[in-house]
Amino acid sequence: MPELLTAAQMRAREETAMKNGAVTGAALMERAGRGAVEATVRTWPDLAGGGHHAVVLCGPGNNGGDGYVVARRLADLGWTVEVFGMGDPQKASPDARLMRQLWEACGPVGQLSDAGHGTRPDLLVDALFGTGLGRAIPAETVTAVAAVKARSGARACRVVALDCVSGLDCDSGRMLLPDGAAPDAMAADLTVTFHAAKRGHYLGQPQSRSLEVVDIGLDHAEDDPRQRPAPGLLRRIEPGRLAPAAWLGSVLPVAPGAHKYDRGHVLVLGGGCGKGGAGRLAARAALRIGAGLVTLAVPPSALQENAARLDAIMLTSMKGPEGLADILSDSRLSCVALGPGLGVGEATREMVRQVAGADRATVLDADALSSFSDDPDALFGLLHARCVLTPHEGEFARLFPDLAEKDRSVSKVDAAAEAARRSGATVLLKGPDTVIASPDGAVSVNAAFYGREAPWLGTAGAGDVLTGMIAGLMGNGRADPHLAASAGAWLHVEAARYVGPGLISEDLPDALPGLFRSLGL
Numbered sequence: 028m029p030e031l032l033t034a035a036q037m038r039a040r041e042e043t044a045m046k047n048g049a050v051t052g053a054a055l056m057e058r059a060g061r062g063a064v065e066a067t068v069r070t071w072p073d074l075a076g077g078g079h080h081a082v083v084l085c086g087p088g089n090n091g092g093d094g095y096v097v098a099r100r101l102a103d104l105g106w107t108v109e110v111f112g113m114g115d116p117q118k119a120s121p122d123a124r125l126m127r128q129l130w131e132a133c134g135p136v137g138q139l140s141d142a143g144h145g146t147r148p149d150l151l152v153d154a155l156f157g158t159g160l161g162r163a164i165p166a167e168t169v170t171a172v173a174a175v176k177a178r179s180g181a182r183a184c185r186v187v188a189l190d191c192v193s194g195l196d197c198d199s200g201r202m203l204l205p206d207g208a209a210p211d212a213m214a215a216d217l218t219v220t221f222h223a224a225k226r227g228h229y230l231g232q233p234q235s236r237s238l239e240v241v242d243i244g245l246d247h248a249e250d251d252p253r254q255r256p257a258p259g260l261l262r263r264i265e266p267g268r269l270a271p272a273a274w275l276g277s278v279l280p281v282a283p284g285a286h287k288y289d290r291g292h293v294l295v296l297g298g299g300c301g302k303g304g305a306g307r308l309a310a311r312a313a314l315r316i317g318a319g320l321v322t323l324a325v326p327p328s329a330l331q332e333n334a335a336r337l338d339a340i341m342l343t344s345m346k347g348p349e350g351l352a353d354i355l356s357d358s359r360l361s362c363v364a365l366g367p368g369l370g371v372g373e374a375t376r377e378m379v380r381q382v383a384g385a386d387r388a389t390v391l392d393a394d395a396l397s398s399f400s401d402d403p404d405a406l407f408g409l410l411h412a413r414c415v416l417t418p419h420e421g422e423f424a425r426l427f428p429d430l431a432e433k434d435r436s437v438s439k440v441d442a443a444a445e446a447a448r449r450s451g452a453t454v455l456l457k458g459p460d461t462v463i464a465s466p467d468g469a470v471s472v473n474a475a476f477y478g479r480e481a482p483w484l485g486t487a488g489a490g491d492v493l494t495g496m497i498a499g500l501m502g503n504g505r506a507d508p509h510l511a512a513s514a515g516a517w518l519h520v521e522a523a524r525y526v527g528p529g530l531i532s533e534d535l536p537d538a539l540p541g542l543f544r545s546l547g548l
């Protein structure tokens with residue numbers, strides 16, 4: 028699975044290569060600019076060849092340096108290129124200064140304030156700011172981008188951003204914009220980034236429709252998605268260089284000749300009469316993803332309702348928390364999932380105490396988390412390393428108020444990592460950019476961006492299904508909590524995409540067989 032770098036990690040990679048004498052900064056910049064032009068033409072083949080018109084906006088740093096390379100390369104291809112720059116060239120790095128000079132042999136550099144004059148370009152190149160951004164971008168850059176877009180009238184020109192959309196904090200995914208700017212003021216159609224994607228590309232609201240990573244000749248760390256990510260590095264959940272079947276084959280309980288007991292026995296604690304849908308969704312997902320057996324335990328009053336709805340899922344009666352100890356005494360139960368539909372209060376707290384005390388793989392969601400809003404430390408005191416918490420932002424804020432989204436001073440990655448450290452459990456913080464963090468520092472992100480969008484996954488019960496999927500994966504014992512949560516989150520999005528718009532949560536577990544087939548499993 029590909030790693031996602033912070034700005035500092037990227038700088039360190041570049042500096043190491045330059046110190047080793049493997050490459051010069053100017054050569055990296057040249058490769059970046061050339062790679063950006065190639066990726067642009069690959070994305071829009073109609074832009075191949077000459078005769079097109081580009082406007083390139085160059086910032087004061089090395090991102091601007093990349094922009095001057097792009098301008099020169101496009102001119103070499105026979106394009107008409109207008110370049111507008113900002114900042115004092117004497118203060119730029121030697122590499123950026125060199126690239127500006129090389130461009131100046133081809134054409135002038137105008138003032139950013141003049142970028143609105145002229146005819147509609149075919150391409151706008153945003154080379155204003157990259158990984159060196161330290162604060163909100165200046166208003167003049169937002170004005171210049173708007174002015175070039177306005178040249179285009181109703182037929183918007185294509186926008187390519189070099190390294191990132193200017194204003195993107197490459198570590199947190201936040202947009203650092205001047206007051207009054209629209210959130211999507213700098214939005215691009217394509218981002219071409221260099222060497223590896225940065226964290227910010229996969230966090231928050233994506234500002235670019237697509238993302239291309241181009242190689243600039245730096246070394247890549249070897250990464251095997253079947254292993255835990257190295258602490259300190261953020262991994263994007265994706266099979267990467269492995270085929271999905273090879274990756275998921277290490278996680279899914281599909282070993283030939285396996286007995287149903289080899290595939291795990293998942294216990295789901297379900298809600299009372301009329302509140303059983305969430306538990307049933309989780310139970311069905313656990314069974315569909317491959318658990319050998321799934322038992323749903325419900326209060327006696329809900330037995331009839333559930334008996335009428337279940338076949339392969341076994342049903343047992345549980346007379347409140349007092350009845351749980353007896354059920355948990357079955358040593359073949361390999362994973363317990365609880366929370367969806369359970370209700371908030373002391374009964375649920377007691378169930379969590381007992382389940383955590385049973386020292387089994389455990390997934391805690393929804394009401395199992397919210398029941399500890401008044402005393403999160405009491406929950407953390409119960410948890411162990413085989414627990415996975417699956418909060419959405421609201422549930423997360425109840426357990427970790429100081430890390431809550433609305434006044435989060437750190438990135439979502441750092442918030443989830445701190446939550447995992449504090450709770451001693453793997454924390455899966457939901458969203459289109461789902462972050463999974465474990466107490467040992469392993470962090471992964473599953474982003475439904477860049478062609479993996481599944482907005483229809485925001486539907487009632489989808490979280491209950493995710494709980495069941497992770498429980499099913501943990502129950503068979505082949506995946507540790509981090510890998511099970513990662514694979515569960517990935518499959519959850521893939522299943523939603525497999526079904527498409529119109530999806531309801533009931534569809535998700537039932538999409539798994541077809542999805543598995545399509546993935547070659």
Ligand SMILES: NC(=O)C1=CN([C@@H]2O[C@H](COP(=O)(O)OP(=O)(O)OC[C@H]3O[C@@H](n4cnc5c(N)ncnc54)[C@H](O)[C@@H]3O)[C@@H](O)[C@H]2O)[C@@H](O)CC1
Binds near residue numbers: 055156161189
């Ligand atoms: N270092 C290298 O060897 C390479 C760097 N590359 C490019 O270089 C970029 C990073 O370059 P830099 O570190 O120079 O960073 P940037 O080009 O992102 O910007 C840094 C410059 O902008 C100024 N600045 C930052 N925030 C500002 C704000 N809000 N308002 C006004 N000025 C602001 C800084 O003082 C500095 O002059 C990458 O994103 C990538 O595009 C690539 O060419 C690949 C090789």
Ligand SMILES: [K+]
Binds near residue numbers: 189
């Ligand atoms: K940029």
